[in-house]
């Protein structure tokens with residue numbers, strides 16, 4: 552008896568019903584390779600308008616993950632569609648062979664082998680490591696069906712590539728575009744490396760929120776000197792940056808008030824007075840004088856470590872929405888502080904080593920990690936009568952994308 556199949560009008564095709572990709576994909580790749588299809592395509596498009604995709608290369612340090620695979624497949628689609636549109640679109644894949652991930656991994660291997668490697672050995676081992684992963688990733692990319700110049704990729708560790716970078720840098724230097732100066736950067740004390748902005752992740756952290764008292768040393772302008780015992784108030788959530796304090800930022804257009812509280816006198820922005828009075832628990836206070844921020848510039852106060860801390864124009868970084876309207880300025884700790892400090896001609900102090908430990912000049916905290924010293928600095932300053940209020944808040948703080956630890 553005939554089956555149902557014979558009663559139906561099905562199309563005839565030799566397209567296999569079963570996908571069987573595990574078997575069929577390698578066959579297809581081999582079919583492409585044996586016929587040299589990529590080379591034929593290059594030859595066929597030779598002389599046409601060039602459409603070149605500059606590949607942002609992956610790190611040669613691990614098996615492909617889904618992100619790298621997806622990224623490469625989309626690039627392949629873009630390059631192939633350019634070829635389909637009649638353009639000459641070769642694809643030159645590349646690898647980034649440098650960076651911390653490789654160094655960290657090789658460092659681990661060397662330690663497990665008990666090898667105390669010198670720099671040359673470390674570099675040689677990193678090069679071997681990177682080379683091995685270039686080979687593995689190349690196979691994995693080809694397995695994804697990506698067409699390109701796999702025999703001739705660009706490698707950032709290739710001597711020719713490095714020479715090209717040096718020669719470009721030399722050309723820039725010769726034309727006067729390069730100069731050596733200090734710059735403020737994010738630094739991971741755990742990995743002991745600088746971090747790019749793209750390598751920073753913000754996270755809400757508990758923090759010490761303190762208002763610090765800066766006694767007046769002298770006021771060349773003369774407006775403040777008649778207020779005996781005057782202290783400027785500055786707010787910070789990073790007490791560990793106070794040893795590097797070299798100034799106070801004011802908003803030149805804001806109104807600042809000299810406020811008498813019992814027998815003490817404080818300087819702060821009038822717009823912040825109510826909030827500060829509330830935090831400090833002032834029952835009664837009286838404004839003795841008002842002045843524009845601009846007239847304060849040049850007045851010199853005593854910083855927490857006994858240094859001179861002059862008021863400078865902090866435009867546009869002085870907020871009247873929080874703090875006291877006077878901002879603790881540490882040009883060695885932070886991009887904005889650095890910029891304002893340089894504009895005001897202040898020196899730069901960064902009394903912290905590569906591992907985030909205090910250097911001499913920060914007594915009694917020399918050798919301590921800046922990441923755990925905030926409570927002790929707060930207590931120490933309290934003991935010296937330099938704290939108006941101390942509390943805890945949660946603030947958004949930058950972290951290292953690699954080790955998740957806080958950065959400085």
Ligand SMILES: [Zn+2]
Pocket residue numbers: 739740741742951952953954955956
């Ligand atoms: Zn880190």
